[in-house]
Amino acid sequence: MKIHKAAKLLAVTLGVSLLAAGCSSGSTGSTTNTNEKVELTFWTWVPNIDKVVSIWNAAHPNIHVTASKQAQGDDEMTKVLTAAKAGNPPDLFQAEYQALPTMVSNDVAADIKKQTASVKSHFADGVWQQVTLGTDSVYGIPQDSGPMMLYYRADLFTKYGLTVPKTWDEFATLAATVRQKAPQSYLTTFSSNDPGWFAGLAEQAGSQWWSVSGSTWKVNVNDAATKKVADYWGNLVNTGVVDKQPMYTPEWNKALNDGTLLAWPSAVWGPGVLSGNAADTKGKWMIAPMPQWNAGDNKTGSWGGSSTAIAAKSKHIDAAVQFATWLNTDPQATSALVTQGGIYPADRNAQSGPALASPPDFFSNQTDFYPMAKQIADTAAGVTWGPNVNVTYASYKDAFAKAITSKSAFGSAIDAMQQATVDDMKKNGFTVATG
Amino acid sequence: MSTRGRTAPKGVPYVFLAPAITMFVLFLLVPIGYTAYLSLRGVHISGLGLGRGARKEVFVGLANYRAVLHDGELWRSALRVLVYGGVLVPSMLLLALLFALLLDVPRVRLARFSRIAIFLPYAVPAIIASLLWGFLYLPSVSPGQYLLVKAGFSPVDLLNPTSIYFSVINIAVWGGVGFNMMVMFTALRAVPQEIYESARIDGASEVQIALRIKVPMIVPALIMTAVFSTIATLQVFSEPTALRPLTNSLSTTWTPLMKVYQEAFARDDIYSAAATSIVLAAMTLVLSFGFLRLVQKRAFGQDR
Numbered sequence: 001m002k003i004h005k006a007a008k009l010l011a012v013t014l015g016v017s018l019l020a021a022g023c024s025s026g027s028t029g030s031t032t033n034t035n036e037k038v039e040l041t042f043w044t045w046v047p048n049i050d051k052v053v054s055i056w057n058a059a060h061p062n063i064h065v066t067a068s069k070q071a072q073g074d075d076e077m078t079k080v081l082t083a084a085k086a087g088n089p090p091d092l093f094q095a096e097y098q099a100l101p102t103m104v105s106n107d108v109a110a111d112i113k114k115q116t117a118s119v120k121s122h123f124a125d126g127v128w129q130q131v132t133l134g135t136d137s138v139y140g141i142p143q144d145s146g147p148m149m150l151y152y153r154a155d156l157f158t159k160y161g162l163t164v165p166k167t168w169d170e171f172a173t174l175a176a177t178v179r180q181k182a183p184q185s186y187l188t189t190f191s192s193n194d195p196g197w198f199a200g201l202a203e204q205a206g207s208q209w210w211s212v213s214g215s216t217w218k219v220n221v222n223d224a225a226t227k228k229v230a231d232y233w234g235n236l237v238n239t240g241v242v243d244k245q246p247m248y249t250p251e252w253n254k255a256l257n258d259g260t261l262l263a264w265p266s267a268v269w270g271p272g273v274l275s276g277n278a279a280d281t282k283g284k285w286m287i288a289p290m291p292q293w294n295a296g297d298n299k300t301g302s303w304g305g306s307s308t309a310i311a312a313k314s315k316h317i318d319a320a321v322q323f324a325t326w327l328n329t330d331p332q333a334t335s336a337l338v339t340q341g342g343i344y345p346a347d348r349n350a351q352s353g354p355a356l357a358s359p360p361d362f363f364s365n366q367t368d369f370y371p372m373a374k375q376i377a378d379t380a381a382g383v384t385w386g387p388n389v390n391v392t393y394a395s396y397k398d399a400f401a402k403a404i405t406s407k408s409a410f411g412s413a414i415d416a417m418q419q420a421t422v423d424d425m426k427k428n429g430f431t432v433a434t435g
Numbered sequence: 436m437s438t439r440g441r442t443a444p445k446g447v448p449y450v451f452l453a454p455a456i457t458m459f460v461l462f463l464l465v466p467i468g469y470t471a472y473l474s475l476r477g478v479h480i481s482g483l484g485l486g487r488g489a490r491k492e493v494f495v496g497l498a499n500y501r502a503v504l505h506d507g508e509l510w511r512s513a514l515r516v517l518v519y520g521g522v523l524v525p526s527m528l529l530l531a532l533l534f535a536l537l538l539d540v541p542r543v544r545l546a547r548f549s550r551i552a553i554f555l556p557y558a559v560p561a562i563i564a565s566l567l568w569g570f571l572y573l574p575s576v577s578p579g580q581y582l583l584v585k586a587g588f589s590p591v592d593l594l595n596p597t598s599i600y601f602s603v604i605n606i607a608v609w610g611g612v613g614f615n616m617m618v619m620f621t622a623l624r625a626v627p628q629e630i631y632e633s634a635r636i637d638g639a640s641e642v643q644i645a646l647r648i649k650v651p652m653i654v655p656a657l658i659m660t661a662v663f664s665t666i667a668t669l670q671v672f673s674e675p676t677a678l679r680p681l682t683n684s685l686s687t688t689w690t691p692l693m694k695v696y697q698e699a700f701a702r703d704d705i706y707s708a709a710a711t712s713i714v715l716a717a718m719t720l721v722l723s724f725g726f727l728r729l730v731q732k733r734a735f736g737q738d739r
Binding site: 074078081101102104105106107133135137192193212215216217244245246248249250251254255260387388390391393394397398400401402404405424427428429430431 | 704
C-alpha cells in the first residue's frame with residue numbers, strides 16, 4: 001500500500017546518502033609528516049597579526065604558526081588559564097606585563113632563560129625587568145611598551161594662550177586657568193576605571209608596589225610616592241579643577257572630540273584611540289613629555305604593553321621561543337607589527353627603525369612624534385609586578401569610585417588597595433612583608 | 436480480543452524521561468556538585484609563588500564559607516538588591532497588570548500594536564538595553580537631556596549614588612514589563628466571558644470588574660510572575676555591570692552576583708566565588724520557597 005511504498009523510498013534514500021557520506025569522508029585522510037613539521041598555536045589580539053605571522057610561515061616551512069584572536073586582555077588571560085588547567089594551552093600567548101606574574105604563578109608560562117640569552121640587549125632595562133619579574137628567570141619576550149606622555153590639544157592651547165606644563169605644579173595651575181578661561185571645559189579627567197593609568201603615574205613618582213626579598217613579597221601600594229600622586233589628584237578633583245568622569249565612555253569620547261577635555265595623560269598608543277574616539281580632532285593634538293615632579297627630572301611610567309609568553313605545557317618550547325624572538329626583534333617582523341598592528345615596539349632597534357620614520361596619520365602635524373616617543377621610552381621606570389595585580393586593580397576601581405563620589409581624600413583609597421592586596425596574598429598562603 | 440498488545444512494556448516511561456534526566460544531571464547536578472566541591476577547597480602558595488609546583492589546591496573545609504559570611508560587602512550588596520527588588524518587583528508587576536487589564540477591555544483600539552510595542556523591549560538583550568539606556572543617561576550624549584536643557588530646565592543627574600537605583604530599576608522595568616504583561620494577559624484571556632456578562636448585568640463598571648473579578652481570578656499568574664521576578668531580581672547582573680564603566684556611582688560588587696563574578700574572574704579566586712554562589716543560591720531558595728509556601732493555597736489551591 002501507499003504507506004509501505006513511501007517508507008521503502010525513505011529507507012533507500014537514507015541508506016544511499018549514508019553510504020555516500022561514508023565514502024566521501026575517506027578522502028580527507030591525514031597526511032603523515034615525514035619532515036618533522038612543527039605546528040604552533042598562538043593566541044594574541046594584536047590587529048592584523050596573521051599578516052605578520054604569514055611572513056614567518058613563508059620563510060619557515062618547518063615551523064608553522066597559527067595565530068588566533070581568542071579574546072582580549074584579561075579575558076584572554078582567563079582563557080589561557082582555563083586551557084592550561086585543561087591540559088591544552090596554546091603554545092604561545094600574548095601576556096600583558098602585569099598579568100605575567102599570574103601566569104607564572106599558575107605555572108602556565110615557561111621559563112625560557114636558556115633560549116633567550118642573547119635577546120636581553122634588544123630591550124631597555126625597565127622593559128626587560130617586566131619579563132624577568134625581578135628573578136633570574138625569563139618568562140616572556142617583550143613585544144610592545146606603553147611609555148606615558150602628555151597629549152594636548154595644541155589648537156586650543158594656542159586659542160586660550162596656555163603653555164605646556166613641565167611640572168605637576170604647573171599642571172595644577174594650568175588646570176585652574178582652564179576652568180577660568182573656558183568654564184565648560186576641563187584640562188583633563190581623573191578616571192576611577194583605569195588602574196593601569198594610575199599605576200603608570202605612580203611609577204613616574206618612584207613607587208614600588210611589589211618587590212621581592214628572598215622568598216618574601218614586599219607589598220607597598222601605599223608608599224609615599226603613591227600617596228603623593230593620589231593626594232595631588234584628589235586635591236585637583238575635589239576642588240573641581242579637573243573632571244571626574246571615567247575614560248572610554250561615550251561621554252568621554254565626546255569630550256575629547258568637542259574640546260571639553262584639553263589634555264590626556266596617556267601612553268604611546270594614544271593615536272589609535274584618538275583616531276577611533278575623536279575623529280574630528282585629527283591633526284590638532286600634540287605630545288609632550290609628562291609633567292615632572294621636580295623641575296629638570298626626566299622620568300615617566302608605563303601604561304600597558306605586552307609580551308609574548310610560551311606555555312610551560314607546550315611540546316615545542318624551543319621552536320616557540322624561536323618564533324617569539326623573531327616576532328619581537330627581527331626588523332621585518334617589528335616593521336610589520338608597527339604598520340599592521342599599530343603597536344609601539346619594545347625592541348630598541350625597531351624604535352628607531354624605518355617603520356617609525358614618519359608620524360602616525362592622526363599626528364601628521366608633529367613630525368618628531370616617534371623620535372620624542374623613543375626618548376621618552378628610554379626614561380620609563382622599571383616595574384616589578386606582584387602575583388595578584390588583578391586584585392589590586394579590581395580594588396582600585398571601587399576604592400576610587402567611592403572616594404570620588406564621597407569627595408573624600410584619595411589617600412584612603414590607596415590604603416584600601418593595600419589592604420585588599422595584602423589580605424588576598426595572605427589568604428593564599430604567601431609570606432608578605434609590608435612597609 | 437486480548438488486551439495484551441495495548442499495555443506498554445515496563446521500561447517505556449523511563450526511556451521517555453531519560454533525555455531530560457541526563458541533561459538535568461549533566462548540566463545542573465554535576466556543575467552544582469562541582470561548585471560545592473570547589474567551595475571547600477582553596478589555594479596554598481609556597482615561597483614567591485613563581486615557578487613550578489608553587490601553587491597547590493588544598494582542602495580548606497569551611498574556611499571559604501566563614502570568610503563569605505563575615506564579608507560585609509556581601510551583606511551590603513544583598514541589602515542593596517533587596518531595596519532594588521523591593522521597588523522594582525511591585526512597580527513592574529503593577530505596571531504589567533495595568534497594561535494587561537487595559538488590553539483586555541473589550542473594544543480596545545490598537546490592541547495588537549500595543550501588545551507588540553509593550554512586549555518588544557523584552558526581546559532586547561539586557562546588555563544592549565543597558566548600553567542604550569546608558570547613552571540616554573550620560574548627560575552630554577543624551578537626547579533627553581539635550582531637549583530638557585533646550586526647554587529651559589536644569590540638567591538632571593541620573594547617575595549619582597541615589598538616582599542610580601532608579602536608573603537601573605528603570606532599565607529592568609522597561610525590559611521586564613512586556614513578559615509579565617503577556618503572562619497576565621494570557622491568564623485574563625482564559626477567564627470565561629460569562630462571568631463578565633453577568634457582572635455587567637448586575638451593573639458593575641469596567642473598573643469594578645477589573646478590580647473585583649479579573650484580578651482575583653488571575654492571582655495564580657500574579658504569584659507566578661512575582662516569584663519569577665523576585666528570583667530574577669536577586670540575580671541581577673547585566674544592567675549594573677554594563678552601566679558601571681560609565682559612572683562612579685556603581686561599585687564592582689553592587690549586587691551579590693557581581694561579587695561572585697568579581698571573585699571568580701577579576702580576582703582569580705574561584706573557591707570564594709563557589710562559596711558565595713552557594714550562599715546566594717541558598718538565600719534565593721529560602722526567599723522564593725518561603726514566598727510560595729505563604730501563598731500556596733491561593734496559587735494552587737483553586738486547582739484542587
